[in-house]
């Protein structure tokens with residue numbers, strides 16, 4: 331399987347995040363992608379190719395222009411204020427507040443985000459732009475006839491909505507790739523999100539559409555981030571009714587429960603008969619992940635890849651989460667090796 335990678339991800343390196351009452355170094359850090367890349371090379375999975383340039387147009391098919399303008403300009407506006415540290419949002423237009431877009435960079439960051447897990451640093455825009463180009467390049471290889479490809483995206487994307495960022499995610503790489511498939515003639519795309527956290531951004535982008543089926547297996551949002559989306563009764567709206575399948579599972583779930591949910595998700599995808607499958611590949615379902623509560627083992631990721639391969643669909647893997655960095659390479663590449671039948 332070929333991999334698409336851009337070293338630009340290293341330009342994004344946030345300093346800290348607020349978690350469990352503490353300010354800690356960011357869990358979403360450059361080592362994640364570097365370790366996956368090293369594992370791909372060790373296992374000789376296939377060629378590792380650079381990202382090509384597809385510009386902003388395919389990104390703007392999914393994301394709000396105001397958000398894109400904000401992301402491109404935020405760092406220079408922040409640097410002009412001569413403040414220490416990264417730019418972080420800290421006020422959001424919640425239920426009791428108005429919904430207008432203020433003039434200040436702080437106010438606009440609140441307007442365009444839903445949590446504080448999205449530091450903006452000097453290199454953030456270049457990194458997130460290149461991460462989207464990685465996904466688009468892999469998408470083009472599938473269009474050209476590749477059976478499968480791995481987009482080693484960083485930062486991840488599945489929490490990013492059309493006009494709001496959060497949860498380490500800025501641009502929704504999987505959604506951008508899905509829309510590109512449709513714009514280039516495919517009729518139906520299925521997205522299977524196996525990250526520990528619900529893909530709230532992806533769900534929201536396609537919630538009223540039937541040309542993208544969204545299936546997500548994740549920690550129950552009643553107890554787990556992103557808390558406000560991901561419930562089983564969210565099934566789509568309007569033309570999209572019936573094209574959103576959430577499979578939340580309780581903390582502590584291991585392969586027995588997770589594999590059963592995967593089976594349900596795969597059945598729905600088979601019934602849908604998509605032209606292509608996109609897998610939002612997070613491996614924070616791992617038993618030793620520092621911020622998650624499932625119990626998948628190294629070997630379970632091989633089985634996961636095998637089951638996905640049995641769908642017999644052209645498949646684009648897009649990297650999402652996974653924070654047990656010592657195991658992220660093994661677990662990620664195990665899914666790809668399982669898929670390849672190695």
Ligand SMILES: [Zn+2]
Nearest residue numbers: 525526527651
């Ligand atoms: Zn996650």
